[in-house]
Amino acid sequence: MIRQLPDNLNWQTSFLNVYGDFFADMLVVEKWWAVTIVQLTGQNQYQNWTLLEAVEKFENLSSCRPRYA
Numbered sequence: 001m002i003r004q005l006p007d008n009l010n011w012q013t014s015f016l017n018v019y020g021d022f023f024a025d026m027l028v029v030e031k032w033w034a035v036t037i038v039q040l041t042g043q044n045q046y047q048n049w050t051l052l053e054a055v056e057k058f059e060n061l062s063s064c065r066p067r068y069a
Contacts, residue, residue: 004014012026023029049057 001014001018004017005011008014008017015029016023016025019029023032
């Protein structure tokens with residue numbers, strides 16, 4: 001999908017070019033995203049981390065080094 005971005009005017013067109021077999025349009029993508037969020041959060045969309053959990057997750061992310069292709 002990333003390679004197609006320069007060929008299109010917006011990211012949505014690139015997304016649908018790549019995932020068009022799964023999603024008919026962006027409304028279907030939004031519906032899928034809403035259902036997925038509910039499944040992941042157990043219907044608590046605003047689930048918060050404690051300060052300790054947030055710091056731990058940030059440290060895990062900040063210790064990752066990017067890989068370049």
